[in-house]
Amino acid sequence: MTSITAIIADDEPLLRHHLDRSLAEVWPDLEIVASCSDGKQALESITLLKPDVVFLDIRMPELDGMAVANEIKQQSHQPLVVFVTAYDEYAINAFEQNAIDYLLKPLNESRLEACCTKIKQRFAHQPTQSATPDLSQLLSQLSQLPPLTPQYLTWIKASRGEDIHLISVDEVLYFKAEEKYVSIYTDDNSEYLIRTPLKELLMQLDPEHFWKIHRSTVVKVAAIEKVSKDFAGRMFVKMLGHKLPVSRAQQSLFKGM
Template sequence: MTAVIADDEPLLRHYLNRTLSEVFPQIDVVASDSDGKSALASIKKEKPDVVFLDIRMPGLDGISVARGLKDLDKIPLIIFITAYDEYAIQAFEEHAFDYLLKPVNEKRLIKTCERIKSYIYAVNSEQDRTDPTSVKAIERLVARIQHPTNNYLRWIKASKGEDICLVPVDDVNYLKAEDKYVSVYTRYGEYLIRTPLKELIKQLDPDLFWQIHRATIVRVEAIERVKRDFTGKLYVHLSTDNVKLAVSRNAQGLFKQM
């Protein structure tokens, strides 16, 4: 696989190049550019599989670069990088595969790399089951990954101290209503939002998140086991941080087949 990195910060370009070589050695960075026009030229010349694209750059911004790729025969996976989370919606409108906030967290970058690997595996599987030369088969797969039929939340805008963060839903283990806020517990820390749980549950994929209590929503994959105490009350135990969450009587039916 090949990649192009485009960012006006030399240190970030160096960091991405070095970190990718460590965590994703199968990918070869074929160009590293500091402005939008150079990035667009490199992408058209090199035809990379992946582009790590800053949004605010001299010349052309990253959104404009992405728009300039729509006529290519081979459109790369675009991972936008920016310090400004307000660009998230616009980025995904331009078919972003992922979105990284500066400063780029290594664990988050590794997760992006895992998503790329999963995508490539899925493409290869699709090719195995269809004509390997079928462009339409691959286009259908890309459409399913980048534009799922149900528009469930992919990001949660939350606060942590004085910072406003864009938290990937994939990183959330559980959410809990506490006083006037909802706490968002992830593998990387705790965040706060004001959106009520009754509104959040409508926006989350019901196959991935269950409301187990009027004050608690949990990611199904984070559940390690379900256990009753001596009074008969049901609890879920998560696979991280020894967390135990109560299950309401109304929600116990969710676990009948577990």
């Protein structure tokens, strides 16, 4: 039997990386042929590469997982779809009876292993069966679920000297990545340290309230006093005595302000 191929589609880089590594451990023979960061890229890869399985995040930019799955239904080659979701088990307990599976965020290795076993059994007993009936049923169930309310950070544990402090996110002016740490600067001019990488931290912050203005800097939008440019066209954000550079790639954030 030829190897089973799969595509991973999720807009969170850390989750894509974690799922890829976890699949390599629980299912070494599975061939990951593409890793996609949005729904449009996922659909293009599915059409081109015709994988056997797609691990598909429900919430993605460009096209969400629901839209991608609906497009898959129209194709002659229809892969099995495993939805990756932040919905809790109570909300999606109806999926348990479905041949197409789901994975909850954060990923659990034993649950992933069970999912892979189910897929292997599906291919072993019904290698040519279309996924359409299951996919249609699952899409119908998904459409009836209530909207997800994102859960963002409200408190952060950070160190200063030998002490650990509990800081409200509302008190934060900006985060700045250093060599091994991320520094937190608060509105009372205090500085704290955390070990969480800036990329990972950014995923836990409300994007309406915090913007990444530089590869090493994330600021609280409400604390920005003004944005200015120097004679060379370099842009800076000023906030409570701090002057922070804005990378050229991020200057579009402030267009029209």
